[in-house]
Amino acid sequence: MSERPPADKLQLGNIQPDYTRLAEEKFGKMISEVEDYAIFLLDTNGTIQSWNKGAEKIKGYTADEIIGKNFRQFYTSEDIKNELPEKLLKAAEEYGKAANEGWRQRKDGSTFWASVVITALHDEKGSIIGFSKVTRDLTERKKYEDHLLNSAFELESKNHELENLNAELSAFAYVVSHDLKEPIRKIRIFAGRQLEPDKSPEELRLYTQKILSSAEHMQALMESVLLYSRISNEDTEQETIALTDILDAVINDLEITINETHAKIVAPNLPFIKGFRFQLHQLFLNLLSNAIKFAKPGIPPAITITTTLLFNSHLPAELPAKNRPHYRITFADNGIGFEQDQADKIFDVFKRLKPKTDSTGTGIGLSIVKKVAINHFGYVTAEAQPNQGAQFHVFLPAMD
Amino acid sequence: MIRNFFLADDDQDDKELFEEALRNIDNHIEFHTAPNGKELINQLFTANVEPEIIFLDINMPELDGWESLKKIQQDDRLRTIPVVMYSTSAMVLDGNKAIKAGAVCYLEKPPSFIKLKDFLEKIIVSSKDGLIDTLKTIEASKTHNLLVA
Incomplete structure (x- = not known):
């Protein structure tokens, strides 16, 4: 009983308790104990005036280390250069609050994805006395979103790839039903004619020659189908390639033809690109041998390969990543050219613009060029006038 | 009787075989050729060529068989000429x-000279008005890979 406080003291304590002050105290405690949010006060200049557990956990500074410093130091140097902290304060001043998401820096220099709300604090007269700043660490969510975005992109490009494969397969079916059938039909016809009665030895010889050249054509077709099917990104790794090396190797392959036709090939400043060596070799080989093959009679082929770095608006819409810079590598020749309205068809499998004159031409060369370009996330277009030469533009992504 | 033929085909062998077959049947049949659709259309519009039947190859440079057929169908006079896709x-x-x-009709190019000649013989003896009936008879005989309208 003696431990009971004297009645007069009790009386004193019974004076109206200051509920507002108690609540403020509790509220302050609550904020300082919150761990999932960084909650702190800034003065009108952005100087940090308070610090809670969440802020320490998220940003890595203790209260002693950071109070009195400017909140600008949480931002990346890029954001500081762009005056993002100042802009946010200004927006909060103007509109009452400012929200923002972005990368912020911890004490140890590492970054996290922050969701920030800055709220302006006013006195009774309505003038600004400072700001509250609430920050959440949403790095995990950001990572998940980026992952989703990447997956969507991957899915889209896989889809694109499948569509291409599908179109290729239909083209292949048509090839089998038409182009490969043709030499077989010829062999049957001319073998049949050899069995007709009363044929002269000259006629029989002629039929034999026709059979042989059909068989030759058949073989060339089958080899090009095989080559076409080998133009694939599977089982090969991309490497950094100097296109001058590719050109040198192709010129070496074409040495005999180049000497016979007195062809001139000029290629200043070919770039380095990321790609597949075998495929790029085929691209150069087919474009160059085409330019030599379709030279004007009696005029030695002259081929110029020029490279230009191009951005967005100057790139064809068919490119999968138009926002990246691309090289345009132009193969210009002085040959017989073709009508501009044939420029798209020229890349179709087994399409030949010129009449069939030799049995080794299969019409697959330019479809290989197109396939290689597409496999490199690029594209190819053609420009020409009859008798004014042709220009083939190969677009390939520039290296980062 | 059908006695005026036009063949548009870029394949030299096929052109020669076609012509030889016609000559074997009747040396007086008129025969015109073009190595592509563009030249076919040119000849039909500008030269004095009035074929009674046109054979159209499909895969040709410049203007292919499909595009040529479209152009023929767009012209009131040319539309009346029967076209065989060949x-x-x-x-x-x-x-x-x-x-x-x-x-x-659609005719798959025959795998022998004798078959080609057989087909052309039947067409030649057919009357212009009876062409469809003739074709239908050939189709029914299943001697050729033929599809008639």
């Missing part, structure tokens, strides 16, 4: 497409 590709693949585009 190609290596399988009848099941391009036959219906040919009929839809306005050809009287």
Whole structure:
């Protein structure tokens, strides 16, 4: 009983308790104990005036280390250069609050994805006395979103790839039903004619020659189908390639033809690109041998390969990543050219613009060029006038 | 009797075989050729060529068989000339497409000279008005890979 406080003291304590002050105290405690949010006060200049557990956990500074410093130091140097902290304060001043998401820096220099709300604090007269700043660490969510975005992109490009494969397969079916059938039909016809009665030895010889050249054509077709099917990104790794090396190797392959036709090939400043060596070799080989093959009679082929770095608006819409810079590598020749309205068809499998004159031409060369370009996330277009030469533009992504 | 033929085909062998077959049947048949659709259309519009039947190869440079057929169908005078789509590709693949585009029939290029001659012989003796009936008879005999409208 003696431990009971004297009645007069009790009386004193019974004076109206200051509920507002108690609540403020509790509220302050609550904020300082919150761990999932960084909650702190800034003065009108952005100087940090308070610090809670969440802020320490998220940003890595203790209260002693950071109070009195400017909140600008949480931002990346890029954001500081762009005056993002100042802009946010200004927006909060103007509109009452400012929200923002972005990368912020911890004490140890590492970054996290922050969701920030800055709220302006006013006195009774309505003038600004400072700001509250609430920050959440949403790095995990950001990572998940980026992952989703990447997956969507991957899915889209896989889809694109499948569509291409599908179109290729239909083209292949048509090839089998038409182009490969043709030499077989010829062999049957001319073998049949050899069995007709009363044929002269000259006629029989002629039929034999026709059979042989059909068989030759058949073989060339089958080899090009095989080559076409080998133009694939599977089982090969991309490497950094100097296109001058590719050109040198192709010129070496074409040495005999180049000497016979007195062809001139000029290629200043070919770039380095990321790609597949075998495929790029085929691209150069087919474009160059085409330019030599379709030279004007009696005029030695002259081929110029020029490279230009191009951005967005100057790139064809068919490119999968138009926002990246691309090289345009132009193969210009002085040959017989073709009508501009044939420029798209020229890349179709087994399409030949010129009449069939030799049995080794299969019409697959330019479809290989197109396939290689597409496999490199690029594209190819053609420009020409009859008798004014042709220009083939190969677009390939520039290296980062 | 059908006595004026036009063949548009870029394949030299096929052109020679076609001509030889016609000459073997009747040396007086008129025969015109073009190595592509563009030249066919040119000849039909500008030269004094009035074929009673046109054979159209499908895969040709410049203007292919399909585009040529479209151009023929767009012209009131030319539309009346029967067109045979004449190609290596399988009848099941391009036959219906040919009929839809306005050809009287689709004929897969025959695998022998004798068969080609046989087909042309039957066409030649047919009257112009009876052409469809003649074609239908050939189709029913199953001696050729033929699809008639």
